[in-house]
Amino acid sequence: MKKIVRYRPEKKTRPYRLKTSPFPVKTLQTTDRQRIGQLTQDLAEVEHKLKHRNEIMEALATQSVESACETLLVKLLKLINLEAGAILLYRREQLSHLVTQGVEDIELIEKDLDQYSVLRRAFVMRKSVQLPLAEMMYESAIPVQSPSNGGVVGVIYLKHPFEQFNLEQVGDILDLSRKLGMTLERHLLFHQMEHEKIKTYQLLDSIREAVLYIESSGEQIYANQALLNMFPPKLVSQSQGFRHAYERATSLFEHVDQPDALHDYIGQLMNGEIPGETIELSAFRGNLLLSAYAERIAIANVEWGMMLVLRDVTKEKELDLKQSEFVSIVSHELRTPLSSIMGFTELLMRRSLDGPRQKKYLETIHSETVRLAELIDDILEIQKGEDVSQGIVKKRLDLKRLVYEMRPMFELASSKHRIRVLFEAGDYQMTASEEKMKQLFTNLIMNAIKYSPDGGTIQVRGHMKGSQMVLTIEDEGIGIPEKALPFVFDKFYRADNSDTRKIGGTGLGLAICRMIVMDHGGSIAVQSEEGKGSTFTLQFSTEMTED
Incomplete structure (x- = not known):
């Protein structure tokens, strides 16, 4: 019987196995703990400053100028560890608003009037100025300048117990000064735009003709007060500023006697065609006569919209009609006495008439002359118009x-x-x-x-x-x-x-x-x-x- 020999490999040394127990922790030295604590503290300060900066940016972006300045001053003083300061705003080189903390308003107003004060120096020289106050106290003024023209629109005023700011504080102050300058300019531009918009509306409302402005996109329609008076809408609702006048436009089409003609005319305008001639329309079943013309509104060769102007010519047409009738009546009235005068004068010149007949003809000529004179007097009286009191003593x-x-x-x-x-x-x-x-x-x-x-x-x-x-x-x-x-x-x-x-x-x-x-x-x-x-x-x- 064969002997079975099993193969047994040579016994080798097993590789090193990791111990389940943890590495031994090295005991931290005191200096390491202090360094970590300092880093933690620095990180907290950075986070704190970042929070203040975010709050300042949010205030500058969303709040009014006055409210934003209050927020900015409070946060700025916290960032640079001060307790007293102010922000002064100027409009047309005159102090218009101020925000203070730890400083009396009257003190700043007096400094603003003093040409040698830190405020006036910073304003005139357009650069930061620092002056000593009492013992170990200083005051600084940092101008806030407009980014577009460099004009001073504000001043940041600070009181501090040290002579110089560190680089980080200087960076914070100058950065916030620039941001405040941009915010003030943005608000100024916004108010200027609002002012121009209101002025435009007032100018359009002062026009006696009815005006309908339609943007090229057709999204905005503006109606001035004369159009509102001429075509009262069914639903009166308007907001301050741009008037959404869709109901006025609808009212216009409802009351015009020739809506199709007006629709075609406006259609030409919206397609970029500006007819040179005016169109004659009537409204309210002929009781209102209108003359309409249009103008294109373009800025820098870019078309923004068109303006339709409606003139009420009812009284003019009535006056023309009355004047035509007046001319016809006066012509007839003048012709009648003149014909009589001319006819009887020719008879007297051509024929030899007896005394009674000649007297009768002369009386007729005289009466017709009187009638003619009275007619002319009436015409002259009417020509004086409503000012009948001119030269009259009461x-x-x-x-x-x-x-x-x-x-x-x-x-x-x-x-x-x-x-x-x-x-x-x-x-x-x-x-x-x-x-x-x-x-x-x-x-x-x-x-x-x-x-x-x-x-x-x-x-x-x-x-x-x-x-x-x-x-x-x-x-x-x-x-x-x-x-x-x-x-x-x-x-x-x-x-x-x-x-x-x-x-x-x-x-x-x-x-x-x-x-x-x-x-x-x-x-x-x-x-x-x-x-x-x-x-x-x-x-x-x-x-x-x-x-």
Whole structure:
């Protein structure tokens, strides 16, 4: 039987095994502990300073200038281990604000006024200045300069018990001075922008024309006050500054009688096309007439938006219409007497007429000449406009006595009419121009005679109502149509009916009456019924007024 021999490798020395027990800790020496403690303390100080710096930066970025200066002063004093200091702010080289800690305000104000003080020296020389105070005390002033132009916008003032700051303190002070300078400039620029924005809004609001500004992006729409007044929005809501005027624009399209034309016009503008001509629009069913034009707003060849300007031309159009009617009326009225004068003059020149006929023709020429002169006088009176008081002397005048004195003249003017004057008891004196009062009563009473061609009674009445005198002129004539009553005192207006066309006239007499009454602080009104006559009512104050 074979003998099995098993292989047994040679026994080798096992490698070194790590012991499970820990390394022996070397005992720290005292100097090592002190070094670690110092490093820990230094790290805490750095962390503390970093925290203060972060708080200062956050204050400069988020708070108002005044609040940020308070935070900066407190943190700065902690960073450099001081207890007294201040920050002074200047605007246009004048002290505008100061923040103090451990220093009296009055002390700094006096230093600011003293040209040899540390504050004024730092301000003028634009560099840090240090001066001794009492024993072992010093004061320093560090200018805060604007980054853009180097002008001094503030001063950091410090009191300290040592002569010199270390490099770290100097770095902290100068760094915060620069950051404060940048913050002040940023706030100044922001306030300037806000000021310019408000000024722009006020300028636009002062324009009488309605303005609608639309940015190229279409995101911002601005409406000035005139547009808001012209097209009141359904929902009135506006914030200070830029007005979001979408509801105004919507209101504009709702009330314009030609919204499609306006939409197409604005569409051209938004596409960069600025039509050279204006467009004529109407609104509120023709009661408002508008003339619209547009301007492109570009800065440095970059288009920012466009401005649509709407002018209210309603009164201009009405005035043009009235003036056209006036020219037509005056032309007709001038032509009639001129034709009569020319015709009868030619007859007298070409024919030999007997005495009675020649006299009749001459009387006709004279009457037409008088009529022509009266017409020209009325036109000249209207041309004076509202300033009827120019060159007129006013004095205390008794209107009751004046009317009674003028009564015979009116009675001679027409044999068909009876003139009655009835005044109740009272004092009818007022400050007035006698010449203009005579013109007023002449126009009203002669008007009553003219528009009651069949004759009748014309009554002039007067009574007192407190300190007011009330005078009425009543006739029994053809009356005024109801639809014409609101316009009878307008310049160039004439009631359009067959009776008035037969009587003639320029429509200027009552407009002149209204101007005279308004110049004397009074009021005039009319009540009338067709076929039954008219009553004109005057009201004046009897109280003394200065000329």
